[in-house]
Amino acid sequence: MDASVLISLLYVSHALETTRMFEWYIEEEDLLRFLRWEEIDTIFPLFEGAIEAGHISKSRFRKLGVIGVATTKVLLVVSSQLVLVGFMFQNTCKTIFESIVFVFVMHPFDVGDRCVIDDVQMIVEEMNILTTVFLRYDNEKIVYSNSTLSTKPISNFYRSPEMSDTVDFTIDVSTFVDNINALEKQIQAYIESKPKHWNPKHSLLVKEIENVDKMKLTLSVLHTINHQNYGEKNIRRSELVLELKKIFENIGIKYHVLPQEIHLTQISTPTLS
Known part of the structure; x- marks a missing residue:
């Protein structure tokens, strides 16, 4: 069963349990607030007698074990997704912050400056918040992330004095x-x-x-x-x-090669008779 469907079922059951003092049941109208018809048609056959009665009773709901097992599964899915999103968001914020500091605070070059990065000489062609585009000596475009550039030594010819x-x-x-x-x-x-x-x-x-x-x-x-x-x-x-x-x-300054020792060897050829 899909995690979103399980969450909807748990939410509905909790709402009914807090509003109805006695035996409660889940009807199609209750689920329509959270699910589509196709999903409801998938859920009802899972509960014995739900199709004939037109609703899911509390006893059948507990018997299926949704409240116990499914709750744990849903919590695991949701918590793992939240951890992943939090980690991604933290890294994204760090990257954006480093890029902003590099572009607006460090600001080691401007568009048109000739720079040397990783022993490669390039012209700054385009500057963005997250990336910088360089043009190499052979007109090949090279893109660096600004967060990466902030960790590299950069030589800037334009800002250098007489060289x-x-x-x-x-x-x-x-x-x-x-x-x-x-x-x-x-x-x-x-x-x-x-x-x-x-x-x-x-x-x-x-x-x-x-x-x-x-x-x-x-x-x-x-x-x-x-x-x-x-x-x-x-x-x-x-x-x-x-x-x-x-x-x-x-x-009259010249360069002369030192005399070289040469060995000559005579090779005799057979005489023709």
Whole structure:
């Protein structure tokens, strides 16, 4: 028997028992206030003599055991549903609260900001209360729940100050120190000639000598912009690398591979008779 039907029967029986002092019975009209005709047609055959009498007597009702067994079943069903709903409601409220705090209090980005999340660079395309939509570098859309984002480190290029960049390169270990000094001066001259692109602060450092034949150097520069406009940042860096190539050519800085030992073996061929 369906739980809703059992609840209706129990409710009707309780109402009749409190309003009628003597023997009570359940008629079809009593059940119509809570059930449909199809359900009533299903209930009446369960009670002996109910169809002939046109009602369900108290004695037949107790005999079926509805009041004892069914009450326990109904309470279990209802209580389990209430626990489930309460748990779901609690989680939903927690998620909504975390999302509201993230969007309106933390507010780590706005629409259009370039961010890095989980080592992936993305543009914020759409912000909602519960979710945020990002556009990846290849135009793939990625949706994060705001409650999840609130637990992740987020890098925001748009809100960052002027950002640095590096160019690593290798020169021959036999390069004269004077040539390295000339390299540094020409790099400085180029950077100072582009004040709209580069901050004058920069450094050229020798990192290490590797395999006794080459020196690894790092040029550290500071953009006059952050990396929100990633295309412009890449263009400036590309121009800097090309300028380094020109300087290498002007000064005569090259990289030579160490002499390699070669072993030759003569293979004799049979002579034709």
